[in-house]
Amino acid sequence: METGEMKSALPDFGAIRGDSAALGRKIPDSAKKIIEVEELRRDFQVGDETVHALRGISFDIREGEFVTIMGTSGSGKSTLLNILGCLDTPTSGEYRLDGIPVRSMDKNRRAEIRNRKIGFVFQSYNLLPKTTALENVELPLLYNPAVGAEERRLRSLEALQKVGLADRVQHRSNQMSGGQQQRVAIARALVNDPVLILADEATGNLDTRTSYEILSLFQELHQAGRTIVFVTHNPELSRFSSRTIVLRDGHVVQDSLNRDLRSAKEALQALPVEDD
Ligand SMILES: Nc1ncnc2c1ncn2[C@@H]1O[C@H](COP(=O)(O)OP(=O)(O)OP(=O)(O)O)[C@@H](O)[C@H]1O
Numbered sequence: 001m002e003t004g005e006m007k008s009a010l011p012d013f014g015a016i017r018g019d020s021a022a023l024g025r026k027i028p029d030s031a032k033k034i035i036e037v038e039e040l041r042r043d044f045q046v047g048d049e050t051v052h053a054l055r056g057i058s059f060d061i062r063e064g065e066f067v068t069i070m071g072t073s074g075s076g077k078s079t080l081l082n083i084l085g086c087l088d089t090p091t092s093g094e095y096r097l098d099g100i101p102v103r104s105m106d107k108n109r110r111a112e113i114r115n116r117k118i119g120f121v122f123q124s125y126n127l128l129p130k131t132t133a134l135e136n137v138e139l140p141l142l143y144n145p146a147v148g149a150e151e152r153r154l155r156s157l158e159a160l161q162k163v164g165l166a167d168r169v170q171h172r173s174n175q176m177s178g179g180q181q182q183r184v185a186i187a188r189a190l191v192n193d194p195v196l197i198l199a200d201e202a203t204g205n206l207d208t209r210t211s212y213e214i215l216s217l218f219q220e221l222h223q224a225g226r227t228i229v230f231v232t233h234n235p236e237l238s239r240f241s242s243r244t245i246v247l248r249d250g251h252v253v254q255d256s257l258n259r260d261l262r263s264a265k266e267a268l269q270a271l272p273v274e275d276d
């Protein structure tokens with residue numbers, strides 16, 4: 001990685017400034033593989049017709065990578081993400097999550113893994129309506145018997161603080177902007193300290209400025225060492241992550257490292273002020 005070039009192109013990162021090569025942190029080959037997929041296929045039966053949503057997908061994702069999965073509508077992105085998130089199972093092929101073959105797990109174990117190891121962020125936020133930010137973030141911890149009420153509250157407050165919502169913890173879903181609701185969803189995804197964050201069109205409902213704010217949050221999480229898989233149909237957004245996997249008709253047609261990594265904070269600062 002051209003560290004020198006990278007640094008000169010970087011804006012002031014405030015608290016995270018000075019991180020080695022900041023955004024372009026290189027993942028060593030020795031880093032643990034969090035995701036290993038081999039020849040994944042997913043067929044859907046619709047009446048007499050079989051839809052081949054995934055036609056043999058193979059790749060690995062290592063700990064600390066920020067990967068964008070890109071492709072046009074219907075290319076199989078959500079189908080793939082649902083399998084990676086253990087919300088769905090493939091028709092054939094192998095998926096190992098954090099070294100464990102998902103096929104070998106029963107339904108309960110998969111649900112447990114999903115709750116403990118994976119944080120989801122969706123386009124439509126999926127918050128409970130008329131429920132406070134704090135209660136929404138506490139939700140995944142309710143299923144974790146090792147965490148008592150007080151710890152649940154403290155961890156949730158900490159997660160909300162991390163996403164910049166310390167002053168909105170008692171606001172209900174309908175009392176927050178789209179960007180704030182998505183921040184709550186990200187705090188909820190973080191609260192269980194997952195090994196993997198999966199986002200499906202996480203900025204799809206947001207305006208440009210708010211999208212950059214959310215992307216900037218993902219970049220901070222990445223710099224803090226989180227593994228992130230970010231699905232989008234928007235080629236612009238792939239420039240904010242370190243690697244792009246492109247799907248077409250259920251195949252991987254490109255898998256490449258991003259050379260001209262863009263800082264979301266910088267993009268945000270470059271927006272015209274009158275956009276506010
Ligand atoms: N439950 C289902 N039953 C039948 N077909 C499905 C199902 N889910 C997805 N498909 C089909 O699989 C293909 C891939 O769908 P998928 O939702 O993964 O696309 P996508 O890349 O996420 O698209 P978008 O950008 O529009 O969200 C599509 O042709 C879709 O019609």
Ligand SMILES: [Mg+2]
Pocket residue numbers: 077078079
């Ligand atoms: Mg989709």
